[in-house]
Amino acid sequence: MAEKIRVATASLCGCFGCHMSLLDIDERILELVELVEFDRTPITDIKTLGDCDLGLIEGGVANAENVEVLRDFRRHCKLLVAFGACAVNGGIPAMRNQFSLKQCLEESYVGGVGVHNPGIPNDPEIPLLLNQVHPIHEVVKVDYFLPGCPPSADAIWTFLTELLAGKPIAFPYTQIHYD
Amino acid sequence: MTSSLETARHPETLRRVCIEPLTRVEGHGKVTLLLDEANHIQQARLHIVEFRGFEKFIQGRPYWELPVLVQRLCGICPVSHHLAAAKACDQLIGVDRLTPTAEKVRRLMHLGQTFQSHALHFFHLSSPDLLFGFDDAVAHRNIVGVIQDYPEIAKRGVLMRKYGQEVIRVTSGKRVHGTGALPGGVNKALSPEERDYLASDVDQMVDWAEQSVQLIKRIFLTNKEYHYRFGAVDANTLGLIGTDGAFELYHGGLRAKDARGNTLLDHQDYRDYEQVIREEIKPWSYMKFPFLTQLGPEQGWYRVGPLARVNNCDRFDTPLAEQERQDFAAAGEGRPLQAALATHWARLIELLYCAEAIRELLPDPDLLGTELRLRGEMRAKGIGVVEAPRGTLFHHYEIDGDGLVTRANLIVSTTNNNQAMNTAIRQVASHYLDGRELTEPLLNQIEVAIRAYDPCLSCATHALGRMPLELDLRDASGALVDRICRHPDGTLEGLSEGTEGVAG
Numbered sequence: 001m002a003e004k005i006r007v008a009t010a011s012l013c014g015c016f017g018c019h020m021s022l023l024d025i026d027e028r029i030l031e032l033v034e035l036v037e038f039d040r041t042p043i044t045d046i047k048t049l050g051d052c053d054l055g056l057i058e059g060g061v062a063n064a065e066n067v068e069v070l071r072d073f074r075r076h077c078k079l080l081v082a083f084g085a086c087a088v089n090g091g092i093p094a095m096r097n098q099f100s101l102k103q104c105l106e107e108s109y110v111g112g113v114g115v116h117n118p119g120i121p122n123d124p125e126i127p128l129l130l131n132q133v134h135p136i137h138e139v140v141k142v143d144y145f146l147p148g149c150p151p152s153a154d155a156i157w158t159f160l161t162e163l164l165a166g167k168p169i170a171f172p173y174t175q176i177h178y179d
Numbered sequence: 180m181t182s183s184l185e186t187a188r189h190p191e192t193l194r195r196v197c198i199e200p201l202t203r204v205e206g207h208g209k210v211t212l213l214l215d216e217a218n219h220i221q222q223a224r225l226h227i228v229e230f231r232g233f234e235k236f237i238q239g240r241p242y243w244e245l246p247v248l249v250q251r252l253c254g255i256c257p258v259s260h261h262l263a264a265a266k267a268c269d270q271l272i273g274v275d276r277l278t279p280t281a282e283k284v285r286r287l288m289h290l291g292q293t294f295q296s297h298a299l300h301f302f303h304l305s306s307p308d309l310l311f312g313f314d315d316a317v318a319h320r321n322i323v324g325v326i327q328d329y330p331e332i333a334k335r336g337v338l339m340r341k342y343g344q345e346v347i348r349v350t351s352g353k354r355v356h357g358t359g360a361l362p363g364g365v366n367k368a369l370s371p372e373e374r375d376y377l378a379s380d381v382d383q384m385v386d387w388a389e390q391s392v393q394l395i396k397r398i399f400l401t402n403k404e405y406h407y408r409f410g411a412v413d414a415n416t417l418g419l420i421g422t423d424g425a426f427e428l429y430h431g432g433l434r435a436k437d438a439r440g441n442t443l444l445d446h447q448d449y450r451d452y453e454q455v456i457r458e459e460i461k462p463w464s465y466m467k468f469p470f471l472t473q474l475g476p477e478q479g480w481y482r483v484g485p486l487a488r489v490n491n492c493d494r495f496d497t498p499l500a501e502q503e504r505q506d507f508a509a510a511g512e513g514r515p516l517q518a519a520l521a522t523h524w525a526r527l528i529e530l531l532y533c534a535e536a537i538r539e540l541l542p543d544p545d546l547l548g549t550e551l552r553l554r555g556e557m558r559a560k561g562i563g564v565v566e567a568p569r570g571t572l573f574h575h576y577e578i579d580g581d582g583l584v585t586r587a588n589l590i591v592s593t594t595n596n597n598q599a600m601n602t603a604i605r606q607v608a609s610h611y612l613d614g615r616e617l618t619e620p621l622l623n624q625i626e627v628a629i630r631a632y633d634p635c636l637s638c639a640t641h642a643l644g645r646m647p648l649e650l651d652l653r654d655a656s657g658a659l660v661d662r663i664c665r666h667p668d669g670t671l672e673g674l675s676e677g678t679e680g681v682a683g
Contacts, residue, residue, distance in 0.1 A: 063230075
């Protein structure tokens with residue numbers, strides 16, 4: 001048997017919906033684990049990324065840690081995929097780009113409804129936010145873009161199986177239309 | 180007293196141990212521990228680093244976008260956000276009571292959501308700790324390990340989640356981020372074919388859910404003493420309750436009890452939540468710390484979610500879940516169970532309830548009805564609350580005369596559990612880790628306590644090490660894309676303070 005393909009996944013500034021859509025392959029996950037093994041992903045306890053064949057990135061880049069995780073994935077993954085709308089173009093969280101970061105933070109932590117002890121959190125343990133939310137290709141080179149909010153489970157399955165089979169990846173229209 | 184571990188007196192003299200990213204939780208978070216030379220833990224904090232600014236950036240958007248826009252907060256319980264926003268929008272357009280078809284389609288959608296989320300949490304995320312032990316090998320302690328060692332349990336978990344997702348797809352068009360609810364109603368009812376499709380597997384789901392409850396009960400009661408103590412913290416509880424005191428997920432008044440089970444609030448109209456709850460800000464977390472106003476920030480924090488709900492209700496309206504609730508209540512020996520791992524037991528009782536409630540609802544002819552939407556006089560303020568899988572979820576919106584959002588406040592379930600989770604990790608840290616050399620299995624115990632709350636910390640991940648105070652973001656060619664700097668006093672300074680977009 002051929003060696004298994006090693007796969008890592010991460011969610012940056014996203015909602016985990018793309019990861020949920022990956023799990024929506026349902027019982028096909030039993031087939032998938034015969035073909036791949038997982039490195040760092042939210043469903044394993046591996047905390048440090050190792051060398052991988054494939055990395056899937058959900059979410060855009062909104063803070064300093066997103067940048068570090070994304071660059072770490074680029075260094076360790078032969079192929080890197082922008083997985084879903086937020087990784088591809090920033091998505092809904094990028095709607096904050098029309099406001100300044102200060103305006104967004106003050107809305108929540110200073111002038112918000114029912115706030116007790118107002119003040120913007122600033123402990124060194126919480127990561128520095130970027131002024132704007134960025135798609136991942138503005139920070140690293142990206143090999144594939146898989147659009148959708150989220151990409152459907154069938155689109156993810158087509159992508160993974162054709163990639164693993166070494167075929168050029170082609171989707172029927174029904175798998176890539178948006179809502 | 181575990182609360183003393185919130186802030187160490189002299190952090191600069193202590194060694195820092197960080198667990199990050201937290202894994203097998205939905206979303207991201209990290210725990211920091213500060214230890215002295217003898218490995219005594221002086222500080223333990225769960226930090227939530229999520230900040231996306233929804234409350235600001237939805238300002239100026241038309242209210243009718245909210246149910247589909249704000250559900251993008253979370254891909255795991257999008258239906259809960261979808262419905263909380265829709266309920267708030269019902270208020271905005273002056274609809275206090277939906278048509279029977281609209282209300283029942285929404286309830287079905289919500290039951291499907293809770294069923295899939297609970298199955299996901301137990302089987303995909305938490306069962307490895309419970310089936311293999313907290314100290315199982317890292318490479319094996321995950322759903323793939325469960326597939327290999329307990330293929331039947333894993334397959335049932337996968338298929339139960341699938342069923343819940345199919346209920347969502349049928350009622351909202353898509354499994355994740357669908358479009359079923361509209362202000363004042365829903366956009367479609369069920370067809371007879373769709374109803375029959377869901378009905379064909381529902382007996383199997385009830386049966387499997389019942390067996391899942393027996394599995395967790397067996398695990399919990401084998402080594403009972405340990406499971407009673409692990410991560411147990413006395414907490415107030417909060418949740419929605421039916422008008423007759425029955426368990427309720429979609430609509431009801433607020434009920435709060437203290438740790439002994441005495442009632443603090445009952446059948447409180449949730450549209451008055453601003454009087455009932457306030458939120459404290461702490462500088463080390465983006466997640467706020469809500470508390471019951473009547474008790475204040477020190478004493479007023481509370482727990483939401485399955486453990487709170489099953490402790491809070493007088494009964495379930497479905498027979499199998501009610502029988503299991505009685506067993507659960509008896510295990511508390513006269514007071515509410517406060518053990519972290521009892522949350523898994525409560526969660527699976529709810530899983531069973533959802534399966535039974537879906538089975539009871541499916542034959543209802545209203546699901547096939549044609550009266551989908553109502554409209555009334557516009558109002559300036561709308562508040563919608565549901566019990567999401569992880570607990571009480573508040574959406575509050577205000578609009579102007581053109582229907583554009585002027586103000587919003589969202590209190591998500593996991594935020595409601597913020598202090599309870601922090602107190603639980605301090606309990607575990609002081610009882611099981613204090614004075615010991617910290618190994619991976621010991622650190623996993625911290626995560627086991629957090630996992631019990633099934634937190635949905637969606638957004639922002641972490642890398643090891645302290646964060647830089649000044650950051651440049653450059654593209655692949657080295658050109659500066661963004662820069663931000665945090666001064667020692669906490670003020671922020673950036674390259675692009677204004678509203679210009681980023682090139683590319």
